[in-house]
Amino acid sequence: MGVRRRAGLFILQVNPILCDGFGHCGELAPELVKMDEWGYPIINPEPVPFTNTGAHESARYAERGCPRQALRIRKISDK
Amino acid sequence: MRENTLPRLMYAAGPRPLSLAQHEEVFASPRSAGSLLEELEASGLTGRGGAAFPTARKARLIREQRGHNKFVVVNAMEGEPASHKDLTLLSTHPHLVLDGAEYLASIVGAQNIAVCVARDNPTVVNHVERALHERTRRSLRGPKLEMHTPPWRYVAGEESALVHWLDDNESLPQFRPTRPHVLRIGHAPVIVDNAETCANMGLIGRYGAAWFRGVGTANSPGSALVSVTGAVERPTVLEVALGTPLRVILKSASADPDPQALLLGGYGGSWLEGSHLDLGYCNEALAPQGVSTGAGVIVVLPRSACGIVETLRVVRWMANESARQCGPCAFGLPAIAEDLNHLAHPSRDPLSAHKQLEERLGQIDGHGACRHPDGVVRFVRSALVTFAEDFSRHANGLACAGSRANVHYLSVPHLEREEELIWE
Numbered sequence: 001m002g003v004r005r006r007a008g009l010f011i012l013q014v015n016p017i018l019c020d021g022f023g024h025c026g027e028l029a030p031e032l033v034k035m036d037e038w039g040y041p042i043i044n045p046e047p048v049p050f051t052n053t054g055a056h057e058s059a060r061y062a063e064r065g066c067p068r069q070a071l072r073i074r075k076i077s078d079k
Numbered sequence: 080m081r082e083n084t085l086p087r088l089m090y091a092a093g094p095r096p097l098s099l100a101q102h103e104e105v106f107a108s109p110r111s112a113g114s115l116l117e118e119l120e121a122s123g124l125t126g127r128g129g130a131a132f133p134t135a136r137k138a139r140l141i142r143e144q145r146g147h148n149k150f151v152v153v154n155a156m157e158g159e160p161a162s163h164k165d166l167t168l169l170s171t172h173p174h175l176v177l178d179g180a181e182y183l184a185s186i187v188g189a190q191n192i193a194v195c196v197a198r199d200n201p202t203v204v205n206h207v208e209r210a211l212h213e214r215t216r217r218s219l220r221g222p223k224l225e226m227h228t229p230p231w232r233y234v235a236g237e238e239s240a241l242v243h244w245l246d247d248n249e250s251l252p253q254f255r256p257t258r259p260h261v262l263r264i265g266h267a268p269v270i271v272d273n274a275e276t277c278a279n280m281g282l283i284g285r286y287g288a289a290w291f292r293g294v295g296t297a298n299s300p301g302s303a304l305v306s307v308t309g310a311v312e313r314p315t316v317l318e319v320a321l322g323t324p325l326r327v328i329l330k331s332a333s334a335d336p337d338p339q340a341l342l343l344g345g346y347g348g349s350w351l352e353g354s355h356l357d358l359g360y361c362n363e364a365l366a367p368q369g370v371s372t373g374a375g376v377i378v379v380l381p382r383s384a385c386g387i388v389e390t391l392r393v394v395r396w397m398a399n400e401s402a403r404q405c406g407p408c409a410f411g412l413p414a415i416a417e418d419l420n421h422l423a424h425p426s427r428d429p430l431s432a433h434k435q436l437e438e439r440l441g442q443i444d445g446h447g448a449c450r451h452p453d454g455v456v457r458f459v460r461s462a463l464v465t466f467a468e469d470f471s472r473h474a475n476g477l478a479c480a481g482s483r484a485n486v487h488y489l490s491v492p493h494l495e496r497e498e499e500l501i502w503e
Contacts, residue, residue, distance in 0.1 A: 015254045016405035017448045036442040037414075040406035074256065 009047035009076040012059045016040070018070035028065045029058035047076045083293040087302050088278050089318045092171040096206045099213040102174035108285045116142070116186050121288035123300045124280065127164075128154060128238075128273030129345065129374040131362055134280065137259075137270060141187040144261055144268040149189035151222070152245065153180050155196050155203075155274040156229065156236030159345040160396075160490050161376045164304035165274040166203050167316040169196065172278060173210035177224070179280030180272075184222040187270055192222050195241055197231035204228055233346075233400035237449050238262065238271040240402070245269075251402050252449035275304055275375070296322040299361040303372065307332035309342075309379035309488040321361040325351075325377075328360055334379045340386055340465050342489065344373020346393050347454020349461035350386065369461065380488055385481030386466035387473060389489045390459065391419045396491045397455050408452040411443040415459060422473060423482060429474035436463075 012032050014025075021039040025032075032055060034042045048055045056073075063071045086092070091105045113121075120135040141149065153176060155165040168176060180192045194211070196204050204226070211224045227245060229235050235250035242262040244250045253262070262269045272280075279301060283291050292300040299321040308314040311334040319328055329336060338353045349370045351358075358364045362371050380386060398412035418436040422429055436459070444456045463470065469479060 013256060015256070015448070016407065016446060017252075017254045019406060021406050036407065036411075036446075037439070038406050038410040040410075040446070042442060042446065072256070 006050040006075075009049050010056065010059065010073050011045065011047050011076060012043050012062065013072050013074045014041055014043055015070045015072070018068045020068050020070075022067050024065045024067060025062040025071060029055075029062035031055055032059055033062065082290055085294065085302055085320060086318045087282060087294075088168065088175070088275070088304060089171065096170050096173050096210065099174055099210070099217065102172070106175065106178075106282075106285055110284055113287065115182050115284055118283055118288045119186065119280065122283045122291040123288075123298075124276065124283060124291070125299065125362075126273055127275040127279070127303060127375060129347070131371065134272065134276055137272075138183060138186045140259055141189075141261065141268050141270040146266065146268050147188070147190065148265075148267040149184075149187055150191045150193055150245070150264050150267055150269040151180050151184045151187065151189045152238075152241060152269055152271040153177075153192065153194045153274055153277050154236060154238065154241055154271055155194065155207075156231070156241065157197065158231070158233045158236030159374050159376055160492055161308050161342075161378050162306045162345060162374050163314065164306050164316050164375050166200060168274055168278055168304065169203050170206050173206055174214075175278045175281045176274050177210060177214060177277075177281075178284065179277030179282075181221060182280050182284040183270060183272060183277065187268075189270070190222050191267075192224050193245055194224070194226045195245075196226065196228055197235070198228035199231040232402075233397065234402045234449065234451055237451070239449065241271060242269050251404055252451070254448040273374075294320040296359070296361055296363070298363045303360075303375055305360070305375050305377055307334060307377045307379065308490060309377075310335040310338060310381040310384075311379055319360060321372075322359040322364065324357055324359055326356040328377065329356070329379065332377075335381045337382070338379045339382045339384065340380045342378035342380065343370050343376065345376040345454075346397055346489075347450065347458060348373040348376065349457055350380075350390075350465040351461075352465050353380075353382075378489055383481055383484070384486070384488050385423075385469065385479050385484075386462060387419070387423045387469055388482045389487065390462040390466070391416065391423050392487060392491050393489055394419055394455060394459060397451070397458075401451060402449075405447040405452070407443045407446040411439060412452060412455055414439055415443070415455065419459070422470060424478070425474060425476060433470070433474070 026035045124134045125131040157165045229244045239253040240250050246264045295301045302320050305317050341351045351370050395416045398416045401408045403409040421432040440456050443452045
């Protein structure tokens with residue numbers, strides 16, 4: 001996967017209604033996602049810069065690897 | 080209507096709802112001269128359903144949306160078991176609420192008004208039906224009026240769940256990735272407002288913003304309906320000016336003058352210690368204590384009661400009322416209820432139960448699609464602070480007299496399936 005360099009910040013966002021607690025995101029993006037005791041993700045709420053390529057890449061893996069398609073990478077327009 | 084006096088919303092309230100003719104006679108004033116949106120903005124009206132969001136900002140957001148088939152939804156679902164204000168309002172002044180809904184419709188440019196009342200209260204459904212009939216018989220112009228009767232659940236009154244019902248016959252909250260988020264029925268933008276907010280809008284449309292600001296404080300103008308229950312002679316709905324000291328409200332409801340604690344806002348609200356009775360009933364005075372007026376609920380807890388047991392009963396019920404869409408809510412709330420049960424009736428190491436409870440509260444807070452779990456977390460956290468002494472007494476095995484007495488002050492509807500709280 002080619003990594004595009006982009007300015008700005010992103011957060012990984014979960015749709016808790018879709019999420020069924022498969023736990024793939026915790027495996028694929030351990031630096032962004034922790035698991036609660038029932039296996040649902042607790043995602044780091046701090047926006048991460050796109051220049052942090054490691055975090056961005058694992059966020060993209062998590063987004064694609066989610067069996068419920070519950071994750072989205074959302075760009076934060078900083079003011 | 081005279082200036083600077085109460086009652087306003089409850090003006091000339093009788094045992095029967097006012098008919099349209101009576102209503103026009105009582106509130107005999109044409110629409111005020113200024114534009115409605117400017118009047119609404121100048122009035123500083125905030126939503127009375129719990130979130131206290133400025134109504135003018137919401138109206139402006141929906142007004143700026145494209146679409147010629149917008150909806151105004153009047154939310155009179157009254158999910159809070161301790162609240163009776165919307166139903167009281169609809170069974171005294173249904174036309175005031177409908178007036179406000181029509182004004183809102185003309186502000187945002189809506190073609191439809193949907194009044195939502197829970198079907199479990201047939202009297203109020205009848206009142207609303209009759210009021211709508213009177214209006215459509217008088218004139219067929221103006222937005223289309225409809226009544227909807229979803230089944231009563233706690234989360235069914237949440238705005239996205241209500242819109243989901245109107246859109247798709249499912250009373251389940253929706254996920255909103257960004258805020259502010261415009262809810263839609265089909266493609267049509269929707270503005271959802273509490274019945275009391277609409278009634279206030281009806282008054283603002285007739286008498287204007289300057290009149291509206293005649294009571295209340297500078298930051299929270301106007302009056303609000305308060306349902307007072309618990310240790311009172313009889314449960315009442317009062318209309319108070321915002322900023323009225325809590326002591327005065329309790330006195331006029333003939334409640335216990337020296338309570339142990341007050342529950343403010345509703346079952347997703349917070350406990351307030353009984354020593355803060357001199358605070359004014361408005362958000363800016365209550366905010367330093369971490370409390371808000373919420374949906375206008377005050378439950379008075381006397382000194383003879385056990386706050387922990389009452390909290391536990393409410394949390395159990397709230398766990399059962401979860402829509403069970405999101406894991407942290409479906410699994411977390413029963414777990415919290417279980418922890419509280421261990422704290423109330425200590426059977427194992429209470430310190431570890433306490434620590435586990437704190438940990439779980441942090442894991443649940445903010446991780447649902449709607450605010451239902453957050454409300455429970457706030458409620459439990461405020462209980463941990465307010466009843467800290469009782470918690471330590473319970474932890475030492477000294478259960479208080481109140482926890483053994485079989486008298487309860489918070490009304491909790493019958494649990495459907497008390498034995499199986501965990502969703503399979």
